[in-house]
Amino acid sequence: MQRIAVEDRRAGLLAAGLRVIARDGMARASTRAVAAEADMPTASFHYVFASHDAMVEQLVESILTAQSTGIAEAVVDAPTLRDFVTAALQGWLDRAVADPAAEVALHEIVCWSRSSPELHRLAEAVYARYTASVASFVVAAGDRFGVRWRIPVDDVVRFVLVVTDGVAARWLVDRDAESAGRSLALGAEALLGLAQEAAG
Amino acid sequence: MQRIAVEDRRAGLLAAGLRVIARDGMARASTRAVAAEADMPTASFHYVFASHDAMVEQLVESILTAQSTGIAEAVVDAPTLRDFVTAALQGWLDRAVADPAAEVALHEIVCWSRSSPELHRLAEAVYARYTASVASFVVAAGDRFGVRWRIPVDDVVRFVLVVTDGVAARWLVDRDAESAGRSLALGAEALLGLAQEAAG
DNA sequence: CCTCGAGTTGGACGCTCGTCCAACTCACGC
DNA sequence: GCGTGAGTTGGACGAGCGTCCAACTCGAGG
Incomplete structure (x- = not known):
């Protein structure tokens, strides 16, 4: 003992x-x-x-905290919007591929939580945190490069999460990082198409 | 008895x-x-x-069979590529929202299978079937409207599945069909941007 | 009417699960 | 040296799991 x-x-x-x-x-x-x-x-x-659920909840919290601090570092010195978007998305994928545990575990937990009434709020919390985190990047990108988005920021953020979620879900099954990267690049192009030079 | x-x-x-x-x-x-x-x-x-796993396997088979026959009907008389893509994607979402059981169950099964060595091939089989199904639509769209894709068909197909997967994953948590539709529309625009008039 | 065997199923087996508590251990104040 | 109480944990509890088989049921052929 x-x-x-x-x-x-x-x-x-x-x-x-x-x-x-x-x-x-x-x-x-x-x-x-x-x-x-x-x-x-x-x-x-x-x-x-106190319980198994409590442990899962604290694990989610610790993963999300570690992750949001990690993304910011990849984009600090991006010179253009294209570099910013690419660094953020490809950087996320590179880190996930290099050290998949957090990404795998988070998807596992969200899937597990979905079907449990008392844990469903956990799944919602994960998306809420991701949304807030991505939103700050989307707004920061617009400010830093003097562009504005053709559609509401909320929809931009949601589309980012759709792409990263879809790429991750597929990668979790086939572990094909190169194909994942190409899909992510297509998503990045779509995002760049949503930005336009600010009128003034 | x-x-x-x-x-x-x-x-x-x-x-x-x-x-x-x-x-x-x-x-x-x-x-x-x-x-x-x-x-x-x-x-x-x-x-x-024979076993619980066998039942899951047969259920996947029956869902996939029912689903692939369903999609073809939505696009038979689309007059333009834009209509074709929109009908296919939005039609998929509308059906999933109206009768979510198959979509929910399939995501649940794929997630469950991922972490089990003896069921992992089930998850792979789901993506293989989806890939084949979507590929036939992508090729058919190119042929019918006289366009070709700027990137390999495999990458187009993969991007379609990334978008539908991402939209579905988010919708499973927040059940926000309208936001899902907007994300899907952004994906559709990105897809249309990948098509160009055939040279000859 | 009476077998009889194929169809059906109640219930048991061995296992793992989340949770809990009585009992054990041992650093610390006396 | 010696309580003592906070820290620690072996082991039990009840529930639920996948699986299986002995025993029951009953329509069909005699």
């Missing part, structure tokens, strides 16, 4: 949960499996988390 | 499976739940299907 700070246990269990969900899927990410992956006894799980 | 032809039992169980998966999700679509939904005793399930 070793004494470990609750925060350290939480971090270890969340990391283990991410690995198990990404590797074996939500259906196999039981409290026992996660605790074993973290090299802890089963009972430690409920010593840290 | 009533005597029912095995084919009728199979049909009843498949219909029940579709309802249960769409309503409660794959995780709750147990053999017991499906049999109960079909008003049959639990043991009837394994009297008809």
